[in-house]
Amino acid sequence: MHAPKPLTATRVAATCAALDSASWPAGAIVLRTAPDEAIVLVPTKDIEPGLIADPHAIVEIESSLCGIWLDADDAHDLLERECDWETPSARPAFAQGAVAGLPVKLWFEHDRVLFVVSAVFANDFMERCR
């Protein structure tokens, strides 16, 4: 496995309603990590004012995430070895939980899966999933 690469992302904390109704930039991958928080894989400058209907929203650069895309078969093999919870079957889909004993966010597309891990655990992730 290659080392996960730094991701360009923006973290948004806002009301659930504001996140539900946000018009994210076209094609952006949105990881809804909590009802009141989302990680959007676009530069923060692309999150235009007014995109989120919450004047108190916190919108911050998120530069501490790393990611690696694996094709569906490789992802299946890795998850079979290192993930003991059942991942979603729908596509696209987002899930998060322990993979190789580390907090990992997963974005499932039809033919590939994005593994997102905090940079603070990137080395451990690579070593454990090798």
Place this chain on the structure above:
Amino acid sequence: MSKESVLAHLWQQQGDPTRGGSVCAAGDCQSCLATIDGIAYTRMCRTPWRDGMHVEPHPHGDQLPALESRGNRAATIARTMHCDVVVIGQGSAGLAAAAEARALGRDVVTLDTGDGQDAIGIYPGPLVVARTDAGMWHLYPRIEIVVATGAAEIQPVVPGNDLRGLVTARAAESLSAAGIDLGRIVAVGTPPREVACTVAVGALVRFEASATDASRVGAVIARDDRGVEQRHVCDTVSLGLGLAPRDALLRMARGTNVHGVGDVLRAPDLPPCPTAGIVCACLGVTVDDLRSVHARGFHELELVKRATLAGTGPCQGAACVPHVRAFLAAQGAALQPPFTARPLTRQITLGEVAAGAHHVATPRTALDAEHRALGAQMERLGGWWRPWHYGDVDAEYHAVRTAVSLCDVSTLGKMQVSGPGAVALLEHLYPVPIVSLKPGRSRYVLLLDERGYVIDDGMVCRDGETRFTLTFTSGGSTFAELWIRDWAESLNADVRIMNQTTSLGAINVTGPRATKLLALAGVTTPPAFLHHDTLDVAGICCRVFRLSFTGEVSYELHHAAADSVVLWRRLMELGRDLGIRPHGLEALMKLRLEKGHVIVGQDTDFDSTPRRLNHEWAVRLEKPAFVGRHAVIRTNAIPLDRQLCGFEMDGIAPAEGATIWHRDAFAGYITSATWSPTMRRSVMLGWLHLSNGELPTIITIDGRPARRVATPFYDPEGARARA
């Protein structure tokens, strides 16, 4: 039993390879245990033969096999599978159950011990863990678990039952089918099918050793219907003494959606009460041992197991439990159910136990590689990998006191709170006024629990009317987030919360030349003490917080974690002529202790109130409400019993934890201690008990005289930090 098993192969090649005692050839007994290719407690009957295998049968009786170290083995792989149904056992009942489930369109995983797939436990989840030749399987069935493990044959308990040449009826069938010549066979009980033998009618009495080989059976004695003992000369005795269900998995799976099919549900045959012989061959427990513990009052099966250890060996009671139940029933008690079943049902290696498991990972800051490149000794501190020192603690210390130094403080908890309810929430959480804190200002805060005990400390920094940045200790940030989110939800506070602990890097620039370094980095108007601002520092956007933990001018630069390395290198470069060098935690501990700063978790105890910590100045009881207020008021009414105090003494610093004595009485202990290069004496914090309502001043620490003194030890006016 597979024809290709190690047991069959060796028996064909060199004769009976077992350790003695009745052989079941079905994985239920302990007779064919061996060390195979370095792995002890492996059953020969369950292991497929491969050329080149090294097989060392285990010693006879209760002697332990030699355990050998095999160096580094490849890690055992664990595979996780989710399915609808797991069927354990692929005999006729298991095959039918699997077929039925598949006919219903269910996703079925089957485990067949004949293929080397042994279920070793059923756990809540439900989770079935199986040992296979390809590694461990962790199976999560969505609908149910079907146990079809059949029944085990009952072993004989009579004198001579540890001889070789005793086989169960099924073992006689499978060994004969494998082409093994068992010699003259005498069958006791149900005879083996399609195996030529003589049937000994009557009850089994004992086995006698062969005249030519004392370890092998030479005759079996049975008592006929008239009560007369009949002696049958033989080479092998086939034993058809009844069946007991292999229901350990079924019994350990109570509360999960599991059911049995086939023989596993059958009522166990009860053998006659044993009168002599070995009951538990795994651990050498005899009938006399049962009598002994019964006479001492151990009448329940669970207690007999604990008293004798019968049932705790490699076969986990498969061989002995029917006989122990029969023994206890014969003593007048009701027939007792088998004892509790727990994983594991068979022996596995430690590597197999650990398969798929990982230790808790320790996070690394974005500067981790930078520290290592600088020669730092990295340690796990506060839940992170952090530099303890860079090779010269004294130089690091003096860089802070006389020049300028950098410290990676990215590990500090960092959180943003925003929203119309932010002020009210923080007023509720913190024991100091928040509403009066002006934007751009920061304040040191304690975090109290409902009992008024200090659970963390940090800073509250007001960014705007409705937005705040909060900081916490490195080790306390995860709990602090839960604490704040929980209170926000309980109070229905209209706030947004973002934990940025791992998202942001933080570098502390500290020392009398810190301001000069920031000027070189382009900061012409740095924030004043306890102020903060967003500024460009050496080309990196930073939130600059002016505070001090070291006692010198300090600027904490919070920035996107991806910029940490660039910012660090630029500051190191810009500070070269200012005598810059980084400092690690060891130097930081000296610096903060000279200032008397408390570290929550090191200097605090679980019941440290602000008064005990000598931090009443950080609590404003005139505030009408905050978490812990009532408890603080209540405990303040109780006479003070102990307090965290500062101490100094000549000579080297005592160990942390050293006891404090006052007039030959225990008076407390030291929580932090260091030799102060500036003060030229040892300085300490520690818990001191009051004596006659007063804190002693002259005390003894480590057998040496010491003095209680006011803190801070260094720059008590705080002039240097505010400079």
